[in-house]
Amino acid sequence: MEASKEITRENYKAYVFEKMPKSSHWKNMIWAFVIGGTICVIGQAFIYLYSLWFNAQDASVLASATLVFIAAMMTGFGVYDVIGRFAGAGSTIPITGFSNAVVSPALEFRAEGYVYGVGAKMFLVAGPVIVNGVTISVIVALLTLLFGG
Amino acid sequence: MDVFLMFVKAFAVGGGICLIGQIIINYTHLTNGKILVLFLIAGAVLEGFGLYGKLVEFAGAGASVPISGFGYALVRGAVTAAKQDGVYGALTGGLAACATGVSIAIVSGYLVAVLFRPRTKKK
Numbered sequence: 001m002e003a004s005k006e007i008t009r010e011n012y013k014a015y016v017f018e019k020m021p022k023s024s025h026w027k028n029m030i031w032a033f034v035i036g037g038t039i040c041v042i043g044q045a046f047i048y049l050y051s052l053w054f055n056a057q058d059a060s061v062l063a064s065a066t067l068v069f070i071a072a073m074m075t076g077f078g079v080y081d082v083i084g085r086f087a088g089a090g091s092t093i094p095i096t097g098f099s100n101a102v103v104s105p106a107l108e109f110r111a112e113g114y115v116y117g118v119g120a121k122m123f124l125v126a127g128p129v130i131v132n133g134v135t136i137s138v139i140v141a142l143l144t145l146l147f148g149g
Numbered sequence: 150m151d152v153f154l155m156f157v158k159a160f161a162v163g164g165g166i167c168l169i170g171q172i173i174i175n176y177t178h179l180t181n182g183k184i185l186v187l188f189l190i191a192g193a194v195l196e197g198f199g200l201y202g203k204l205v206e207f208a209g210a211g212a213s214v215p216i217s218g219f220g221y222a223l224v225r226g227a228v229t230a231a232k233q234d235g236v237y238g239a240l241t242g243g244l245a246a247c248a249t250g251v252s253i254a255i256v257s258g259y260l261v262a263v264l265f266r267p268r269t270k271k272k
């Protein structure tokens with residue numbers, strides 16, 4: 001885009017895309033696959049571990065909870081964001097990315113206090129996830145009741 | 150051998166789901182929050198048709214660890230409870246099924262906010 005061209009709301013977005021560093025699509029797709037897959041393998045290892053004491057379903061829930069806790073600590077130490085820089089969706093989409101999305105703003109906004117800072121900002125991303133998830137689950141369950149699914 | 154095969158399946162399916170997410174990000178520049186909600190809804194809707202559960206059976210953590218597995222757990226919890234307790238179950242089942250994950254995220258989030266100092270992001 002030429003500098004003389006007027007920047008409007010519409011062409012600004014295109015302008016930003018143009019100026020964005022062009023990271024190789026192939027490279028970050030491979031990273032997303034490898035990191036995402038690795039996180040799931042670690043989750044599977046925890047499922048096997050917890051299966052020693054719990055039934056299959058509890059083991060799966062506890063494995064996810066463990067990943068959430070580990071990711072929260074890694075976010076605290078600033079490690080998760082380092083991984084996220086090259087893993088992209090590989091670190092966003094696993095449940096660890098949800099954990100990171102809860103912990104990261106909580107930490108960042110602690111200066112605004114524990115009520116409106118930590119307490120409120122914690123749900124910046126988690127809020128939409130829970131709101132959408134719960135709404136859909138109730139709708140699907142009611143439809144199942146109505147039509148006998 | 151079964152265990153090894155399960156790890157391979159978890160890696161392939163979990164990695165594959167993240168790969169689809171990365172492709173969507175590459176071409177649409179959606180923000181992380183929108184990607185999370187998109188995959189959550191995808192998992193929930195697929196389970197609405199009874200499909201996602203089959204993927205979880207096949208790939209274990211490969212399907213349950215991605216956020217789509219969270220959507221699956223919500224819907225399955227709500228539907229299972231609804232079949233048992235009717236409308237009351239439909240309202241309680243979803244949150245009950247994912248309460249562990251949400252609670253631990255909230256508590257560890259609070260813990261980290263209290264214990265750690267925010268890091269200045271290095272560019």
